[in-house]
Amino acid sequence: MNTKLPTPAIVTQAAVRTLPRMWLWLLCLVYTCAGFVGRHPWKNEDMAAYGYMQALAQGHTPWLKPVLVGLPLEPAAQLLPVWLGAIALHMSPSWIDPEMAVRLPFMLLLLLCFACVWRATYYLAQRNEAQPVPFAFGGEARPIAYARAIADGSVLALIACFGLVQFSHETSATLVQLFGASLLFLAFAQPPGHALRTWLLTALAFFVLIFSGAFAWGYVVWALTIVGLARSMLTHKKPLLGTIAVYASAGLLVSVIARGLLDQPFWQWPYQWELHQASQWLSFFKLLIWFGWPAWPLACWAIYRWRAHIFKRQPSYHVFLPLCFIVVTVVLAASSGGSGRDRTLFLSLPMAATLAAFALPTMRRSVSSLIDWFTMLFFTISGVAIWVIWTATQTGFPAKPAANVAKLAPDYVPVFSLLSLVLALLATLVWLAVVVWRTGRHQAALWKSLVLPAGGATWCVILAMTLWLPMLDYGRSFAPQIEKIRPHIPADVQCIWAYGLNAAQRAAFSTQAQWPLQAPSEGSNCELSMVDAVQLKHYEPLLKAAGWTQLKRIERPTSDEAIVLFTYRHGANSGPALMDVSHLRGRSRH
Structure with missing residues (x-):
């Protein structure tokens, strides 16, 4: 039985105090708004999606087969993102800028991703095999408080991931796919006895994944997890046949309905193994290192500390489930090419954050202190660099950063915004306050080691999207x-x-x-x-x-x-048209 296995988690009740809800969701809201508010659409997916949204909202193209100036939507199954933007344009009042209106549903989706990760981790942490060691004279963490502390840590770990920044602030299919992946993860994390809720979450997740172009990823993860559950039936005392039937019926039913709505097949296999050379493997490993930082070192530590719960005939579900999602996603990312590799790997971040959270109750104080000091130095240096480069563009001093900006962005004229400066100063003061709080000796909270990574990532995003926003718009917009x-x-x-x-x-x-x-x-x-x-x-x-x-x-x-x-060039005012065959020849760059 899982409950008889020794657990590596040793946690007191004093260590599981809840992170105040207001501060946690305020952090999520600030992180979300910092990447969406105030900027132009950026190339390429962000701008392309906005064009299709406008075409749909203005009635220039059918909803099931969107076309933008003669170019069909590719992949054709990525309908849900442009539907959301077009609906937002229809419903938004005239005083809201259209570019901002289409971002509102995507901002909500990112917040829902955080909520799904929190809830999924909360359910997994309540399982018997995930509970900390009971003390002889009491004082160990209570199950509910322990689950909340682990869930708080998972959200902080997700915000801290480097790879979350760009794709989570695009009005593109990638963010919708992340929401679908989080929903599917939440569906599989449901506690026993909630068949209807599990079925609805699985069906909704498959709908989102199919109509955002991630059916292949969802199908592979769904199928392999069901196989894992079926294998557990051999040794589990409680029958899992009903649970398997819930997951299987929901996925199959939504797939059949989607096939009836879509003329084109949505199950085409988009992956092809491309790692054939040592240089390609090296590039992929570099991507893994920075994309999932700092969640992946913590996830690896969790795998090591909970290894007795993983490598056995019936693995403990709270570590087996996120690990299964991560392994499948990494393999599929290795089978992708170009930006598809990053975007596929992006779907593993919620599960990596959950697995990282389960490392928290097993870490020694020295390891926690090392993470704090490294994070504080890294983000402080990064934030200072952002301030120095902004100062150089405004004043010309230091001269070298100013020259580098002029070389990278010729003809760029620096723009000064008092509001941006005030917001950047406020964010900097908050970061300094967080550093002072964390370096104090009175913090015993389980999630304390992830406060600096999450706070530092949010601080740098705010600085970049306030001080650097004119430069970023100049370089990445049209x-x-x-x-x-x-x-x-x-x-x-x-x-x-x-x-x-x-x-x-x-x-x-x-x-x-x-x-x-x-x-x-x-x-x-x-x-x-x-x-x-x-x-x-x-x-x-x-x-x-x-x-x-x-x-x-x-x-x-x-x-x-x-x-x-x-x-x-002839005397007439207009000339004849030639056939635009670029998309037929497969040369268009989406």
Whole structure:
């Protein structure tokens, strides 16, 4: 029996005091708002999703087959993110900026991810095999208080993860997939005796995963976990057949319904093993190191300390469940390429945070102190660097950081914002207060070792999204390129052909710049054509042969991406269209 195994957790009741709910959820709210509020849509997925949302909200494309200026949504199953944004645009009042309106449901999803992780860890920590060692004369942590402290630690560990920052603040399918993964994890973490709630959570998780393009990940995790449960039936005294039936029926039913709604198959296998060389393995391991930091060292420690509960015929569920999710996700991430590797690995962060939380009751004081000092130094140095670079852009001193910024972002003009400065100063004061609190000798809380990592990560995100926001917008949005193109676009232009533009470019030029971008079609003419420079070699001979002449090549200030404008050189005001075959030839860059 699991209850007879020796547990490595030694926790007193004094160590499981609850982190005040207000401070925990305020931290989650600040972390969420810091990455969403005040910025432009960034390339590529963030901007592309915004374009499809606008097309749906304006009634320019069908809801089941969204098209943006002639370019279909890819992958076609990622419908739920653009649906959420389009619905938000429909429901939002006129005084809310559309770019902010589409982010509101995604902000809610990120907060719900934190809530799902907290609740899943809370349920797992209440299991008998997860409880700490009972003391001979009492005084050990009570089960409910212990579960709450572990759950608080899991949320702090998730916020601290480096890999959470970027993708969790995109209005893209990746954040919706994270919510689906958290829901599925919560469904499997449900305590016995809640069949209906388990069924509903599993069904909702599969709906979210299927309609956000992560069906393959969800199906593999779901199937392997069910196999693990079936294996436990061989030795478990309580019958698990009913539990297995709940998980299996929910997943299969939603899959069948989704297949009926979608014309295209959503179960296509997106993974292919690509790690064939030593350099590729090295790159993957580097990604693992920084992406899950600091959760993965704690998770590894938890695996080591709870090894007697894992490597046996019937593993303890509170460590087996998150470990199963993590292993499957890492293997699938290794089978992905490009940004798909990061985005697949992103789905393992909630489970890594839960496993990291179970390391807390097993850590020695010296290890906890090492984590505190390393975290304090790392985030303090990072925050000071952000302040120094901002000061250099505003004053020119120190000269070297100012020169580096000028080299990376040519023609960038520094912008001063008093509100941003005040927010950055307040965040810095809070960070200093957290450091003073943590370095005191009176803290005995179980979650104390994760306060500095979570607080430092939030502090640096706030600094970057206040002090550096103009620079980040300049480097990652399409606004600077739009301003460079605008003088060459006549105010009374009727339409512009789009050749080889990816979804993000079409979204930026049609929604942000409000240019009448159109997909080339027979029977109509335009006076301007816009070509992605990457595909210029393919389109330039065809355009010139049809009577078009190159007008201007406009570079992005911070990259080698460029747009080439063509105008019709004959006496007529408009020229014929050529077929845009970039997406058919598989060359569009989404």
